[in-house]
Amino acid sequence: DAGVIQSPRHEVTEMGQEVTLRCKPISGHDYLFWYRQTMMRGLELLIYFNNNVPIDDSGMPEDRFSAKMPNASFSTLKIQPSEPRDSAVYFCASKAGATDTQYFGPGTRLTVL
Amino acid sequence: GENVEQHPSTLSVQEGDSAVIKCTYSDSASNYFPWYKQELGKRPQLIIDIRSNVGEKKDQRIAVTLNKTAKHFSLHITETQPEDSAVYFCAARDYKLSFGAGTTVTVRA
Numbered sequence: 740d741a742g743v744i745q746s747p748r749h750e751v752t753e754m755g756q757e758v759t760l761r762c763k764p765i766s767g768h769d770y771l772f773w774y775r776q777t778m779m780r781g782l783e784l785l786i787y788f789n790n791n792v793p794i795d796d797s798g799m800p801e802d803r804f805s806a807k808m809p810n811a812s813f814s815t816l817k818i819q820p821s822e823p824r825d826s827a828v829y830f831c832a833s834k835a836g837a838t839d840t841q842y843f844g845p846g847t848r849l850t851v852l
Numbered sequence: 853g854e855n856v857e858q859h860p861s862t863l864s865v866q867e868g869d870s871a872v873i874k875c876t877y878s879d880s881a882s883n884y885f886p887w888y889k890q891e892l893g894k895r896p897q898l899i900i901d902i903r904s905n906v907g908e909k910k911d912q913r914i915a916v917t918l919n920k921t922a923k924h925f926s927l928h929i930t931e932t933q934p935e936d937s938a939v940y941f942c943a944a945r946d947y948k949l950s951f952g953a954g955t956t957v958t959v960r961a
Contacts, residue, residue, distance in 0.1 A: 783951075839901060839903075840898055843896050
């Protein structure tokens with residue numbers, strides 16, 4: 740299994756631009772999580788899905804952030820418009836419902852200039 | 853929501869010595885406590901976990917202990933090696949995972 744796949748691995752953009760991060764969970768996993776990691780705030784959960792349905796988006800910082808999961812094998816996290824304080828590493832993780840372990844993707848390092 | 857505190861923030865040990873990282877949690881409903889290791893520039897990877905119905909779990913040089921009454925759990929690494937150098941995160945789950953701030957472990961050769 741290829742594990743959780745994220746793209747792009749690195750993204751550099753200018754303030755005000757739209758950014759779309761992509762994630763493909765492990766096949767058969769029905770939970771998908773988006774995390775953000777910064778030095779100041781550590782690893783924080785933004786949103787998670789179960790069977791493609793958003794369950795808890797209380798961690799989404801503001802309306803500029805949105806996430807979708809149109810099918811079981813694909814999710815996006817969009818930031819529009821982006822701001823320098825959005826610079827962070829964004830991780831996607833997935834797990835199978837009957838198990839506890841979350842498997843993380845390699846992350847997308849986002850830099851907003 | 854759950855609040856996880858982790859100590860120390862940095863830990864330097866001599867190769868071969870033991871390392872101990874401690875975490876406390878706030879929500880007595882939390883029932884799952886994983887530990888993740890993150891090497892520089894890499895993804896967090898699960899190294900060991902424990903459920904609330906177990907007090908201790910061991911996997912080779914790594915062990916985790918849980919005290920539900922006191923709401924704290926600890927990671928123990930014995931016979932540390934240079935490849936143990938990384939950032940370690942504890943987490944607790946009530947209905948979602950909440951992570952500690954991380955401990956940067958440096959193993960001196």
